[in-house]
Amino acid sequence: MKKTGSQILLECLMLEGVDTVFGYPGGTVINIYDDLLDYPIRHILTRHEQAAVHAADGYARATGKVGVVIATSGPGATNTVTGIATAYMDSVPMVVITGQVPTPLIGNDAFQEADIVGITRPITKHNYLVKDIKDLARILKQAFYIARTGRPGPVLVDLPKDIQLASTRFAYPDSVSLRGYKPTYSGNVRQVEKAVRMILAARKPVVYVGGGVTASEASSELMDFVQQIQAPVVTTLMGMSAFPRRHPLALGMLGMHGTYSANMAVTNSDLLIAVGARFDDRVTGKVASFAPHAKIIHIDIDPTSIKKNVRVDLPIVGQVKDVLVKINKELQAHAETTAELPGMTVAWREEIGEWTRTHPVTYKNSETVIKPQYVIEKIRELTDDDAIIVTEVGQHQMWTAQFFQFSQPRTFLTSGGLGTMGFGLPAALGAQVACPDRQVIDVSGDGSFQMNSQELATLVQYQLPVKIAILNNNYLGMVRQWQELFFRRRYSQTPMELPIDFVKLAEAYGATGLTAARPEEVEGVIRKALQTPGPVLMEFKIDREENVMPMVPAGAAINEMVLAS
Amino acid sequence: MDIANMKHTISVLVENEFGVLARVAGLFSGRGFNIESLTVAPTLDPSVSCMTIVTSGDERVLEQITKQLNKLIDTIKVMDFTGMEFIEREMALIKVQATDETRAEVLRIADIFRGKVVDVTARSYTLEITGAPGKIEAVIDLLRPMGIKELVRSGPVALCRGSKDIKG
Ligand SMILES: Cc1ncc(C[n+]2csc(CCOP(=O)(O)OP(=O)(O)O)c2C)c(N)n1
Ligand SMILES: [Mg+2]
Numbered sequence: 001m002k003k004t005g006s007q008i009l010l011e012c013l014m015l016e017g018v019d020t021v022f023g024y025p026g027g028t029v030i031n032i033y034d035d036l037l038d039y040p041i042r043h044i045l046t047r048h049e050q051a052a053v054h055a056a057d058g059y060a061r062a063t064g065k066v067g068v069v070i071a072t073s074g075p076g077a078t079n080t081v082t083g084i085a086t087a088y089m090d091s092v093p094m095v096v097i098t099g100q101v102p103t104p105l106i107g108n109d110a111f112q113e114a115d116i117v118g119i120t121r122p123i124t125k126h127n128y129l130v131k132d133i134k135d136l137a138r139i140l141k142q143a144f145y146i147a148r149t150g151r152p153g154p155v156l157v158d159l160p161k162d163i164q165l166a167s168t169r170f171a172y173p174d175s176v177s178l179r180g181y182k183p184t185y186s187g188n189v190r191q192v193e194k195a196v197r198m199i200l201a202a203r204k205p206v207v208y209v210g211g212g213v214t215a216s217e218a219s220s221e222l223m224d225f226v227q228q229i230q231a232p233v234v235t236t237l238m239g240m241s242a243f244p245r246r247h248p249l250a251l252g253m254l255g256m257h258g259t260y261s262a263n264m265a266v267t268n269s270d271l272l273i274a275v276g277a278r279f280d281d282r283v284t285g286k287v288a289s290f291a292p293h294a295k296i297i298h299i300d301i302d303p304t305s306i307k308k309n310v311r312v313d314l315p316i317v318g319q320v321k322d323v324l325v326k327i328n329k330e331l332q333a334h335a336e337t338t339a340e341l342p343g344m345t346v347a348w349r350e351e352i353g354e355w356t357r358t359h360p361v362t363y364k365n366s367e368t369v370i371k372p373q374y375v376i377e378k379i380r381e382l383t384d385d386d387a388i389i390v391t392e393v394g395q396h397q398m399w400t401a402q403f404f405q406f407s408q409p410r411t412f413l414t415s416g417g418l419g420t421m422g423f424g425l426p427a428a429l430g431a432q433v434a435c436p437d438r439q440v441i442d443v444s445g446d447g448s449f450q451m452n453s454q455e456l457a458t459l460v461q462y463q464l465p466v467k468i469a470i471l472n473n474n475y476l477g478m479v480r481q482w483q484e485l486f487f488r489r490r491y492s493q494t495p496m497e498l499p500i501d502f503v504k505l506a507e508a509y510g511a512t513g514l515t516a517a518r519p520e521e522v523e524g525v526i527r528k529a530l531q532t533p534g535p536v537l538m539e540f541k542i543d544r545e546e547n548v549m550p551m552v553p554a555g556a557a558i559n560e561m562v563l564a565s
Numbered sequence: 566m567d568i569a570n571m572k573h574t575i576s577v578l579v580e581n582e583f584g585v586l587a588r589v590a591g592l593f594s595g596r597g598f599n600i601e602s603l604t605v606a607p608t609l610d611p612s613v614s615c616m617t618i619v620t621s622g623d624e625r626v627l628e629q630i631t632k633q634l635n636k637l638i639d640t641i642k643v644m645d646f647t648g649m650e651f652i653e654r655e656m657a658l659i660k661v662q663a664t665d666e667t668r669a670e671v672l673r674i675a676d677i678f679r680g681k682v683v684d685v686t687a688r689s690y691t692l693e694i695t696g697a698p699g700k701i702e703a704v705i706d707l708l709r710p711m712g713i714k715e716l717v718r719s720g721p722v723a724l725c726r727g728s729k730d731i732k733g
Contacts, residue, residue, distance in 0.1 A: 121588060122595045126638040129583065146638060180580060180641045304632040307625065 005133050005164040006032040009097065010039045012140040015172050018068050020044060020059065020433055022052040026072020027112060028099025028161045033070075044433055044462060047454040049076050051426035053083020053096065054452070058427030059434040060092050061413045062388055064217065066147050067094040067430065073101055074112030077158075078119065082420060084154050085123040089417025090238060091215055093152035095143050096124075102162040103131060117158050125153030133166040138173055145176040150183030151302040152215055183301060187318030187326055194314055195273075195297050196330040200337050202271035202295075204348045205231040208254065211238030211416070212276015212300060218321035219243065219409045222275065225324050228331050230342035232352050234262040236277050237416040241406035251352065252361060255283040256552045257398045260359030260561060263552070265352050267559040269294045276300060276320040279309040280417070289557030299323045359550075359563065361402055370519050372396060372471045372542045375526075376403040379441060379469060382526050386411060387439035388431045392424035392448030395477040398548040400443045422451030425468065429455055432464040439467070439530070446472040446496055456509040459535035467529045468537045473544045474499055481547050485562070506537035515539040569623045572601070574653055574723050577634055578641040581607050581614040585639045589616060592637065598622065598630050602720025613641060617722045650726040656719040657701045658683070660691045662712035674707050689714060697721075 003011065009032060013021065020042040025033045036043055046052040049071045056067030067087075071080050077098040087094045101110040117129045126146050128139045136159075143155040199205060207229075213222050219242050226233055226249055233243050234254040243250055254262040266272060272294040277283070284290040287310055295313040298306050299320055306315040316323050331338045363373040376399050379389075389404055390413045391397040397414055406412045413431060415423040428442035449470050459466055480494040506513030512532050516525040522540065529536040550561040579585045586605060593600045601619040608615045620630060627645060634643045646653075661671050668690075675682060675692045678700060684691035694704050698721055705716065 117584065118587065121584070121591050131583070178638060181638045302636070304629065304636050306632075307628060 001169070002167040003170040004031070004035070004167045005130075005136055005159065006035045008133075008136050008168075008170050009140065009159065009164070010035055010041065011170055012137060012172060013041060013068065014039065016066070016140075016144045018066070021068040021070055022046055022055040022059070022430065023070030024049050024052055024072065024076060026076045026099065028073040028101060029070055029076075029097075031161070031164045032097075032099070044429075044458065046426060046429070046458050048452065049079035050083050050422070051429070051452050051455050051458070053080045053094070054086065054420075054423050054426035055430030055433070056094055057083060057087045057092050057423075058390060058413055058430030060087075060094055060430075061090075061427070062410055062431035062434045064410070065093070065434070066144055067092070069094065069096045071096070071098050072112070073099045073116070074114045077114050077116035081119060081123070082422075084120055084156065086415050086418045086420045086423055087154040088123045088125070090415065091152050091211060092154065093147040094154040095147050096154060096156045098156060098158050099164070100129070100158045100160040103160045104162070106160065116156065120156050123154075124156050125151075127156040127158070129158045130160065130163050133163050133168045136163065137170060141173045142176050142178060146178075146181065150181070151212075184303075184317045185301070185319040185322055187299070187316045187323035189326065191314060191316045192323065192326045192330055195316060195327060196334065198271060198295060198297060198314060199229055199273070199327075199331070200334060200341060203345055204268060204270040205229065205345065206265050206269040206272050206294075207231050207233045208266065208272055208274045208277055209233055209235045209239040209242055210275065210277025211236065211242075212320045213239055213242035214409050215276065216301070216319050216321040217409070218276075218324055221321055221324035221328065224328050225331075228328065228338055228341075230345060230349070231273070232265050232349065234258070234266060236280070236283055237401055237414060239277060240401055241409050241412040244407040245405035246407060251356065253401055255280075255285065255558060257402065257548050257550065258552070258558065259356075259361050259402075260550055260563070261352055261355040263558040263561060264355045266291050266294075267557070268351070272296045274298045274300070275324070278302075278305040281309070284309060285552050285556055285558040285560075289559075365519075366543065367519060369543045370516060370522060370540050372399050372473075372540070372546055373403050374519065375469065375471060375522055375540045375542065376400055376443070378522050378526055379443070380404050382523070382530060383439050383441065387441060388413060388428075388435060389441050389443060390414065390424045390428040390431060391443045392445050392451075393419045393421045393478075394445040394448055395473070395481065395546070395548050396443050396445045396471040398478075399471070402548075421445075421448040424448060425452050425455045425466075428466045428468070429458055429464055432466050433462070440465075442466060442468045444468055444470045445477060446470055446474060446500065446502075447476045449502075450500070453505065456506060456511050456535065456537070460510040463534050465533060466535050468535070469526075470502055470537065470539045471542050472502070472539050473542050473546070475544060478548070480545070484545070484547070485551070486553070502537055502539040511535040511537055513537045513539070515541070517541045570621045571623070571647070572619060572621050573627055574646045574651070574721060575618045575620060575630070575634070576644045576646065576723055577616040577618060578608070579614050579616060579637075580639040580641065581612050582639060585614065588637055588639060589618075589634070592633055593620070596629070596633065598626065602718075604720045604722055617720070619721060644725075646723055646725070651723050652726060653697050653721045653723040654695060655698050655701055655721040656693065656695045657704070658691060658693055658717050659705065659708060659713060660684075660689050660715040661708050662714055663688055663690045667711040671708065671711055674704065678704050680704065
């Protein structure tokens with residue numbers, strides 16, 4: 001039987017197992033929205049296309065499934081750009097469908113025409129303009145395949161209106177054949193053997209964990225590996241929840257706001273094992289002084305990540321999970337030497353233990369003013385272990401990373417690579433749609449919150465019980481911190497001059513609003529929020545000029561930390 | 566030439582599809598890689614195009630260029646000819662002033678380099694020269710004193726010597 005382009009799109013989504021899409025209608029997708037009524041696919045109407053993309057992103061990060069977005073041409077499509085770039089930088093699997101003006105009008109500056117394929121070329125893993133209805137099913141099949149395989153990422157499919165209306169016989173291809181795309185999953189055995197030799201010879205090893213561990217669902221293989229070799233573990237922002245923070249070998253985050261012990265351990269290590277991480281400049285600081293005494297093993301599915309920023313002694317291209325399984329096996333094959341390894345590195349662990357003891361992750365609490373770290377600790381205490389914590393970008397994000405102590409994969413969703421303010425609320429929304437029975441909390445800043453605060457409406461409309469915790473310092477705090485430390489306290493455009501009544505704002509949307517101005521109110525507000533059904537906004541009026549510490553100044557080596565302001 | 570900026574000729578087989586050239590060009594500009602020249606045309610298999618790119622950079626940059634090109638979904642194969650036996654040919658069309666004094670010399674140079682005169686007017690000759698880029702440079706240097714009015718170069722295309730082919 002023949003089907004129209006828009007029906008074919010929806011059939012493909014069904015066959016890909018898509019249960020939910022996030023989107024916003026408009027002229028060039030109106031047919032899709034009409035047909036959507038006849039398909040059992042849930043559509044979440046956000047209040048902005050950027051939010052639809054972040055929501056699909058949150059959905060994907062929380063589950064590992066491909067997030068799906070529909071947006072109209074022109075302004076709808078351009079509104080998706082920040083969301084797509086955010087997903088691209090953090091390797092999130094996503095398919096974005098945009099409407100496009102009819103093919104005969106393309107290139108004519110038609111009403112609501114934008115060259116979205118051109119615009120998103122550098123921020124998608126791949127993108128397509130569908131020019132023939134006969135290609136549609138194949139392109140969608142490829143789009144999902146590319147988005148979810150290899151190093152995951154967003155794929156955009158631009159679908160002109162006349163193609164949506166045209167019809168053809170529908171057949172979904174069983175398989176994908178792309179001669180130019182064959183990701184290497186299987187790690188080279190010889191390289192694995194070499195890696196194990198290096199590991200067994202190391203006396204000061206450090207395991208450096210990134211988002212690739214979560215992307216390949218390799219947390220338990222990582223645990224197995226770390227237990228065998230008893231090496232300390234440092235994580236990136238993206239790798240945060242891949243290894244439990246309270247594990248005795250966990251040193252926490254490294255880099256610009258990393259812990260003292262994590263940065264010292266990396267700097268003094270003789271072997272750095274990078275697992276699904278990409279040596280971002282926020283992690284390495286001054287590259288020339290990064291892990292200066294270490295041999296570096298780099299495991300990554302993306303060959304371009306290897307040797308991009310730092311020298312690598314042993315690259316292993318492959319899926320993190322596959323490589324770790326092989327390394328663990330190889331370690332077993334040398335069971336005797338492996339068993340001796342922890343004994344050989346006792347001194348190293350003691351040295352690190354000393355760093356952790358002398359420079360713990362801590363803050364000075366107060367009885368008169370709410371400290372942001374205290375709020376994070378309280379949220380941690382009062383929520384389940386599998387609560388999903390989402391953040392915006394700024395100081396509150398770093399405090400969450402430092403103080404939350406994540407224990408399960410996919411429980412910390414944050415914009416790491418792009419650092420997108422406004423990500424958190426819609427991403428929390430998407431995560432809550434994906435996981436209706438779990439607690440989802442958006443830790444927010446007063447600045448970031450206002451970048452997508454309209455999504456309160458979406459939360460209320462769908463009764464999504466996301467709890468929002470705004471750490472309100474009435475500042476663009478992270479920028480203010482830099483101005484304080486490096487610009488002689490000249491606070492240019494960082495004070496938020498108009499204080500917002502966040503409680504009233506929440507209530508205007510039909511959500512619950514709570515506020516705390518004193519430390520003793522914090523716990524009560526969190527408890528009340530967790531007990532209240534539906535979306536709740538909590539505002540914590542925090543110490544306005546609290547800083548995120550430690551801090552590595554931009555361009556400095558990561559062991560040159562400013563420890564307190 | 567210093568190793569840090571050595572010239573490399575790279576052959577890239579890509580899907581002969583809409584937007585591929587923009588992807589490759591965007592990759593070079595977005596990541597700050599040099600493009601000295603780029604040629605593209607379909608191969609024997611019309612679904613595949615071959616791009617010949619001349620670029621420069623140190624070893625690390627070249628490794629990134631090759632990897633990033635490979636990462637494009639539309640890229641089928643990448644081959645850096647550096648250190649290999651390969652044949653490189655470029656074409657130039659050169660319009661030279663022809664006066665009574667220079668006419669003979671222009672023709673002599675064209676002849677020595679096995680160039681062809683493809684257009685003649687009262688005041689100019691247009692020469693077609695084919696050869697390795699070095700040869701083209703040499704011809705240009707020799708013709709310059711005579712007054713080059715216009716010059717276009719195709720940028721080189723390249724193939725491996727012998728039986729090894731890029732598809733293998
Ligand atoms: C979209 C966007 N614009 C600008 C920035 C730069 N920036 C980084 S953090 C920050 C301040 C964030 O303020 P707020 O959300 O209140 O968080 P706080 O640092 O105060 O906790 C800014 C402006 C950004 N990351 N994203
Ligand atoms: Mg703030």
